[in-house]
Amino acid sequence: MADPLLVFSEVEHRHRLPAPKPWKPWASRRGAGVHGVTLALYPGSVLGLIGPNGAGKTTLLRMMAGVLPLQSGKVTGRLQQNETVEVEDLRTWAGHMPEQVRWQGRLTVNEALQQLNDMRGQSTQRIGQLLSLVGLSDRANEPLDNLSQGMRQRLSIAAALLGSPRLLLLDEPFNGLDPVAAEAFAGLVRRLAEKGVSVVISSHMVTQLEGLIDRIALMHRGQLLDEGPLEAVEKRLGLDGRYRLQGRGDLRSSKVLESLQNDVIAWEQDDETWSLVLRGRPHDALQNCLDSDLEMTSWAPVRPNLVEWLCAATGMSLDDISLEVASSAMLPLQATEVSEDE
């Protein structure tokens, strides 16, 4: 693999929360955020930043974009000749697409992009090109108030691409996109990655990222649980080699369940159809099914969902992790012995 474009080492940013006291009404305390995250970003790679709500994905993306300062840790990389990367470098070379920007006002699409372009001090020649890339060229002179949610999302993508970024940070980019636009967007991300752009996509919907990401970073409660190439992390967490078989007939009366006993993770039987999830060598399972009198209609590998990733990475049960995800913002950060109050 190529040398990393950027390496974030032990970076931390914890939000200030108001904690007024009668004698000090402006007092604040350190709250949740991101701590101790070490992560390498590679050119041409698409990294999926996965985690439940409140995991710290947006905070980490904002740190990568130079919007939030690093309270500790450092960034090194190959953006400039100098290996140390300053916040200004991140803002210059990273394209940042925040979640759900409500583009509004009487400015036209073209003017809104020109305004950002002025802040970058660049020529306006690329704007037309970008608008056509995201499919908004026929809306260039439309006021922002007239745009639909999907169009606003496309405009956010165009804004992120303004400076020809070497690092593209996308926060929940699929929100508000219809399936056609989502597919077109995925294609655009792939093309950018082929050109050597390092892409980071945050999402809590793993299925949306299937076939798009080649690396994964699992975040939970401000910490990075695991990170690496997709297959490697799956293997490390024991989530690889899972298959779903579906078919017609009575699974219970066949000998399949018995013969695959050690490999079966879950199975279901309806009146006519059955479904079986198992781990192991697919060849053995398929052979077993073919040898029985069961009719098999489909066979496909099973990718883990968010909860499975989290269960595997934390070692917690499904029930515990569900409760944890729902209430993570309120729980103290016991896992790393970092308290929310200081």
Add this chain to the structure above:
Amino acid sequence: MSDARRVLKVARRIRKERLSNIRLKVMLPILLLFLPGLAWGFSDPNIVLPGGHQPDTSMEVLFYASLGVVFGATMCAVLMAFDGVSKDRASGMLEIQLAQPMPRTHQAAALIIGHAQAILIPVYALLLLTVIVVNHRMDAWPTLTETLVYALSTGLIVLWYTLFALLASTTAREQGTAIAFGVGVWFFFTFLWALVTSMVAYASGVSVGETNDPAWVTLEGMLDLLSPNGVYHHLLETQLPTVDRGVAAWQSWLAAAVWTVLPWWALHRRMERLVP
């Protein structure tokens, strides 16, 4: 592109957006009434002010008409700039802007210049009309120095209120707080400052409201240096030879510089620490 050019370019876009805003169309009649309207009234040859005073020079009329600036133009500055940052924060645009490579201090400068220009353009146009009205009614132009001091002082007070409103806008997380803070500051200096002056005078053993008492006049003059409206009137009084409230011209200009630099610096600091 040089940094200064980039700042001016961004400021120009902010100004353009604000000038085309419907808010300005609502403010224009108010400004028209408060600036040339007051000048029209005060330049009436038969006017007798409370106390039997009759303004007899064009600068004196402009001084009295400056009430319109204090009441109208400053309020419009607050209403123009109160959502300068908070609106973008609420819409998510602030995050995109903060992610741009333009230094935060430059972004702050562009915000200040753009918003101040947006309110100063109509105000200066109406000030020109005010001077023409005064000349029409009194057949006397103010001198060049008087006009320049009047224009500069008005520009400064509008800038100060713009800075207060923008500061509030960076602090507030929603529009209501931003406008409450901006209007609150305006209300305090415009209406409540007299109360502050009276309380300090009372505590200092000075007879409150005794306009012939030199101790009261001096105390009021000094306390006015702590209020933007007071400094504005001190600056205008530098062109009224008959007025002496115990504050030297250099003290008034120094106070004006402090009122400009301090909130500007505070806004720079706020912008540097701003989180979306």
